[in-house]
Amino acid sequence: MRQTTSRHLLKNPLWLIAPAALMVGIFFLYPLCFSLYSAITLDDGSVTLSHLNKAFALYSNDIFFTIIIVLISVAILAVLSITIAALITLSPFRSLTKTLAFLYRLPLFIPFIVTAQMMRTFLAKNGLMNNAFVASGLLTPMDTVSFLGWSGIIITFVWKQLAFSTLLISGAMAALDDSQIRAARNLGASRLRILFQIILPQIIPTLGVAMVLSIVTMMSVLSVPLMIGTGSPTMMTADMAFRINSYGDYHVANALGLVSYCICAGLAWFYLRQNLKEKGAN
């Protein structure tokens, strides 16, 4: 019945989708394909690997550095967001979990560029963080170091992405069947054991999605490496912007882009394979 009515209302639903699909096609898929094409061809259209070679020769350090930064950030993110979400789900102290639930969402809508500016001042040699350490007597003014650089990039990414990944993971934990946890409690399982043996195995898919989305975000944010990552080595995104703004060299920039797609695809593939393996084991 319902099917006939909806068909009646929408004689040809494709027309309704066409404008949106065209927009994505022209302004996203076409440039995406063009970037792949540009990365592996010369100006006259013949296939070449010279741009990729050049990208590796000039920026292999930065490529390696990018992968390390992304992996460390994702590892810290996973641990922290699972800890927070688990505390919210399992902690017996209601007032504490309410505070925590409010706290972790704070950076959710703070833009990356604002986060970068905050961290640029906070983590600097004369930033509030070092000043607080000095004031509390942990450091002397001469011992302070600036965290602007690779560690600053990691801190900024984790600070900003924590809200998003915790929101996804605590959502998945809240959607779990409550009776399982209660049954395990009644049988005498400790909270830690419930987390590792009952909750975690069920939320692994959500964790994977949150981490893959975070990786893609980290690989496409330009403002953080530009504002926090001073000096070399730096992240690939900064190199691409530099290549274009200083040399107008689209080929090498696109070759770097191709490498960044491959890194994302590789990590996503790793996640999918783990997922399939687990399904196969069951």
Place this chain on the structure above:
Amino acid sequence: MIYPQHKALLDKFNIRSLRFSFWLQCVFILLLALALFGPIMNLLIWTVTESWYFPHALPSQWGFKYWQQVFNPYSDVSGSLFTSLLIAVLTVVVCMIVSIPAGYALSKRSMPLRIFWMLLFLIPQAFPNLTVYMNIARLFYEFGLNGTLPGVIIVHSVHGLMFSIWISVAAFSSTDPMLERASRNLGAGPFYTFFHIVLPQAAPGLIASCIFVFLESLDEFTGTFFVGSPNISTLPLLLYTASMEGNYQIASITALILLVPSILFMVIIHKFMKPEMLSKLGK
């Protein structure tokens, strides 16, 4: 068989471990709060700083000198604020025009290739988009769209499309199909039914998607950096330039202006958006 004194001992142990874990959790929350509020505090301090040099723990001179500079009607900031708001509003309009019909069509389960279309609109969020932006900039250069408002609005709209379409699909899915059918059976035309029966039911979700698109557009940096500069200066670009020039006061005040809508909308959305709801998105 547990003897009474054993039981008392066990309880004592339990209470002690419970108290320990309470304090442990308190310390964790305190550290998290420090880590979250520290950078925000630093930003706030910089907005009311007039001079702050290395060995001083706090600014040596406080004042609102830079606020006057920023809110002076001839400053760059007021111009950029206006440009940013104009772009954000127009982006919301473009996204809504495109995604209301698409969201309505995709909310019907009978839609052919529904999953394919949903995934198509997910793609702009699933690839690192920096490379795409630089190639769009190159493309726009040929058509004279680089450094113009329409160019920037197009880039922002494509970026926001994923939010607007996915959220409006969810909004239209939650409408009652029986009301729609009743309206049709009583002789109302399809357009009358859509605008008077379906759209009002989906309105709250659509407003939420407007908020998301508005915020995304207001905070967008990378796309504007490639497509808009140097002619179009939005608040994020201004913040970046000021910060790179070492003008931290102007950068911090601009950042604070960008924070206002973000926090405002977070308070509004906080009421609607529960983690449980998020796990149902896209189903």
